[in-house]
Amino acid sequence: MKSPKLSWIIDEVKDYVFIALGCLGYCIGFCTFMLPYEFTPGGMTGVSAIIYYATGFPTQYSYFIINAVLLAAGLKILGFKFFAKTIYATLCITFFLGLVQSVIAQPDGTLPKVVGDQPFMAAVLGACIEGAALALVFINNGSTGGTDIIAAIVNKYKNFSMGRVLMWLDFIIVSCSFFVFHDWNKVVTGYVILLISMLLLDYTMTSASQSVQFTIISDKHEEIAQQINKDVQRGVTELYGEGWYSKQERRVLIVMARRRESQQIFRLIKRIDHKAFVTMTKVVGVYGEGFDRIKT
Numbered sequence: 001m002k003s004p005k006l007s008w009i010i011d012e013v014k015d016y017v018f019i020a021l022g023c024l025g026y027c028i029g030f031c032t033f034m035l036p037y038e039f040t041p042g043g044m045t046g047v048s049a050i051i052y053y054a055t056g057f058p059t060q061y062s063y064f065i066i067n068a069v070l071l072a073a074g075l076k077i078l079g080f081k082f083f084a085k086t087i088y089a090t091l092c093i094t095f096f097l098g099l100v101q102s103v104i105a106q107p108d109g110t111l112p113k114v115v116g117d118q119p120f121m122a123a124v125l126g127a128c129i130e131g132a133a134l135a136l137v138f139i140n141n142g143s144t145g146g147t148d149i150i151a152a153i154v155n156k157y158k159n160f161s162m163g164r165v166l167m168w169l170d171f172i173i174v175s176c177s178f179f180v181f182h183d184w185n186k187v188v189t190g191y192v193i194l195l196i197s198m199l200l201l202d203y204t205m206t207s208a209s210q211s212v213q214f215t216i217i218s219d220k221h222e223e224i225a226q227q228i229n230k231d232v233q234r235g236v237t238e239l240y241g242e243g244w245y246s247k248q249e250r251r252v253l254i255v256m257a258r259r260r261e262s263q264q265i266f267r268l269i270k271r272i273d274h275k276a277f278v279t280m281t282k283v284v285g286v287y288g289e290g291f292d293r294i295k296t
Helices: 004-034 043-055 059-078 081-104 119-139 147-157 162-176 184-209 221-232 259-272
Strands: 211-217 236-242 249-258 277-283
Touching: 004 043, 004 081, 004 119, 043 059, 043 081, 043 162, 059 081, 059 147, 119 184, 147 162, 162 184, 211 221, 211 259, 221 236, 221 249, 221 259, 249 259, 259 277
Parallel strands: none
Antiparallel strands: 211 249, 211 277, 236 249
16 A cells, blocks of 8 residues: 555656646647747747747747746745746746757748648647646646736735736737737737637636536435445445425435446436436536545
8 A cells, every 4th residue: 555655756746747748738739830820829928929029039038037037026925835836837848849849840940830821720729739738737736837926926915816817917918919910810819819728728627627426315225325336436425314395314325426427327326216316416626535636
């Protein structure tokens, strides 16, 4: 049996591995579909992109410099614990931005347009990849820094939610690309990229942790509980209840399970007692043995 300390070390290593993979995926989406078509996403990569479009200064360097300044300011205000994985993710993105561009660049140094003369297709693909990749980072308790740091600082001193601050910061960053291109088409495309990436981020994070809760009332509660424990290998909690109208004592079973296991549980209940009273509700996050671990 693994010791708690060993389990914690293994979990932390997994977090750092998946954060690195998420950062790599984000950089692939950014360098392959954003930079060649001169699109501006949100966050500090969006600021780095604007600097690159205006001056040609490499994105990995501007991204690192901006985040280093924000990290230095944030460390003093928010403390080191908040930034442990943020620093790691920042270094990963800085490295992968340079690596991916060097790999995909053409002999003359320009980045290829992988989907040809279809900028909107590139925007959609890039936004989807970026959103899913960022979800991988956030699911593993990571952060890409940048606007996250600004939002956390504002949230600490002002009564503004981090989500609202991030939304306005991203809106401002994308809007600033107009001063480089003087093209509202690119600005509007940037807004579309923001929307798609946020939707993919939210959907991926929700799907990854979504579970269901069953409430089961049946005269055959013992048999149902035993079969769920044996066949589905999920724990069952038995509560004591009483029908308000009948005044009869009833047993109520509570079961937490993954969404993919719900059909198996329904079939099991129907086989044992097709008259059972069953409710199923969606649960965004379940933490503990057999589910996700609590992250700090």
